[in-house]
Amino acid sequence: MRVLIAGASGFIGSHFAAHLQAAGHEVRAAARGVEAARKRAPQLDWVGCDFRRDTIDDWLPRLTDIDVVINCVGVLQDGLGDSSRKVHVDGAMALFKACEQAGVGRVLHISAVGVDTAAGSDYARDKLAGEAALAARDLDWLILRPSLVVARNVYGGTALVRSLCGIPFVTPVVGGEQVFRPIGMDDLCEAVAGLIEPGAPARTSFDLAGPERVSLADTVRGYRRWLGFGDSRIWAVPRWLARPAFLFGDWLGWMGVRTSMRTNALKQLDFDVEGDPTDWLAATGASPRGFHDWLAANPAGLQDRWHARLGLARPLARWVLGLYWLLTGVLALTVARDHAYSVLAAGGFSEAAQPPVLWFGSLFDIALGLGMLAKWRVRWLATIMILGTFAYIFTLSMTLPGLWADALGPILKVFPMMALALMIAATEDER
CATH class of the missing domain: 3.40.50.720 (NAD(P)-binding Rossmann-like Domain)
Incomplete structure (x- = not known):
């Protein structure tokens, strides 16, 4: 039939x-x-x-x-x-x-x-x-x-x-x-x-x-x-x-x-x-x-156990990743603005260039964070996060290479974030 x-x-x-x-x-x-x-x-x-x-x-x-x-x-x-x-x-x-x-x-x-x-x-x-x-x-x-x-x-x-x-x-x-x-x-x-x-x-x-x-x-x-x-x-x-x-x-x-x-x-x-x-x-x-x-x-099978364990862990990971990007953008424009300007100045950016660079970077972070929280094109957003982080690492490596050895690890700590974004992108399927 x-x-x-x-x-x-x-x-x-x-x-x-x-x-x-x-x-x-x-x-x-x-x-x-x-x-x-x-x-x-x-x-x-x-x-x-x-x-x-x-x-x-x-x-x-x-x-x-x-x-x-x-x-x-x-x-x-x-x-x-x-x-x-x-x-x-x-x-x-x-x-x-x-x-x-x-x-x-x-x-x-x-x-x-x-x-x-x-x-x-x-x-x-x-x-x-x-x-x-x-x-x-x-x-x-x-x-x-x-x-x-x-x-x-x-x-x-x-x-x-x-x-x-x-x-x-x-x-x-x-x-x-x-x-x-x-x-x-x-x-x-x-x-x-x-x-x-x-x-x-x-x-x-x-x-x-x-x-x-x-x-x-x-x-x-x-x-x-x-x-x-x-x-x-x-x-x-x-x-x-x-x-x-x-x-x-x-x-x-x-x-x-x-x-x-x-x-x-x-x-x-x-x-x-x-x-x-x-x-x-x-x-x-x-x-x-x-x-x-x-x-x-x-x-x-293995996939059944993975699915069960990731069922709640994965949405939580997506929220953590989204909040991470959202808060970094918000903090840079508010309580951490002076520190952000000092980092830009140390990196060789002129006083005139600092505000547009800060605003562009912060709004970029906020937009990605909100998109991730709203579950909008998650795989694309995670990919952009990874590429954007590589750009961040490259820029800091050229302007402030000493941050690689900083005790607080401002560069080293972004690698786990990229791994998290990769995991979320790889598992972004509802059916």
């Missing part, structure tokens, strides 16, 4: 695309960042899409000769470049109406467990509206609500869980008593592959979840043992103490930094992240593996 997957560059969508293509289907992969996605999976037929803007007319040419559409597009919360309403309701509705007009045979819509008005989150409200938009169409539709999806690569909530596992000695979790029914990505892909076939259940919704009920605390313990980190003391963080961190995550979202620590995530976590797979299992006869069976069948 010819299958179009919207959101094919995402965590779930990318696995669906690879699985269905391997099963012999023709896959047309639709994504917003299509150029980057094409580099990662050049074997797929990529087309650009943007649920924030696309209309029915935009979708119709993409749906030519398509038998099945699978919609995996979603965002956790509003933020810079993200709109829950546009993505989950308006954009989804445009796709569903276009499917109806184009005569698409079947539409699968990937939602999430816990989508209920009682959850009290904008995410649940918009997800429900998107489901209703599909149910209102004259289509052979099916709504799927996966529980926690586990795979070798991770994104979003599962990435956060593994990052928490990388913290030594004690692992903080919000509550810890919340119950999941994790489902392996391979079982999820098999389920979708069966549900696109003719004669599969239609015009209903299924929770896709595994057979094993696992608390959040036990999920963390299981992952830590899987990673080879051993057992850890679980610190059940009270909601009132964790809430500022989730509000900070909301603010980061408006700065363009995506994180799963958002208030919508906290509301959904406390409402329902388990799901009930009874109807799905009865209708299809599926037999997914439990969480611990999945871990046993997929031994962790």
Whole structure:
């Protein structure tokens, strides 16, 4: 069959695309960042899409000769470049109406467990509206609500869980008593592959979840043992103490930094992240593996341990690097201005040249620091930081070579900073 997957560059969508293509289907992969996605999976037929803007007319040419559409597009919360309403309701509705007009045979819509008005989150409200938009169409539709999806690569909530596992000695979790029914990505892909076939259940919704009920605390313990980190003391963080961190995550979202620590995530976590797979299992006869069976069948590797340890260490390193550059620029223009002028004078700069040199250098540092803190083109900024530091070293070596032997090490101390920038540039990938 010819299958179009919207959101094919995402965590779930990318696995669906690879699985269905391997099963012999023709896959047309639709994504917003299509150029980057094409580099990662050049074997797929990529087309650009943007649920924030696309209309029915935009979708119709993409749906030519398509038998099945699978919609995996979603965002956790509003933020810079993200709109829950546009993505989950308006954009989804445009796709569903276009499917109806184009005569698409079947539409699968990937939602999430816990989508209920009682959850009290904008995410649940918009997800429900998107489901209703599909149910209102004259289509052979099916709504799927996966529980926690586990795979070798991770994104979003599962990435956060593994990052928490990388913290030594004690692992903080919000509550810890919340119950999941994790489902392996391979079982999820098999389920979708069966549900696109003719004669599969239609015009209903299924929770896709595994057979094993696992608390959040036990999920963390299981992952830590899987990673080879051993057992850890679980610190059940009270909601009132964790809430500022989730509000900070909301603010980061408006700065363009995506994180799963958002208030919508906290509301959904406390409402329902388990799901009930009874109807799905009865209708299809599926037999997914439990969480611990999945871990046993997929031994962790070096990259998994690196990812867990870097999950929180790397953002902290980026903030330290950004603050370092920001503060050096601010200090040079304020409390350390006289000292900066004396260094420039000792380096041979004339009195007239000193102010523009100081202002240029300081504003350069401030701009790089702010960009790094805002997570704007991090790899480019880190590269500029490294090149700029080499220029700094060269200039001081020519004008004040004695600083190489200075007891405070004003030149020697920048080399660890360059190594930090190199590490951040090398690991700047979200997916």
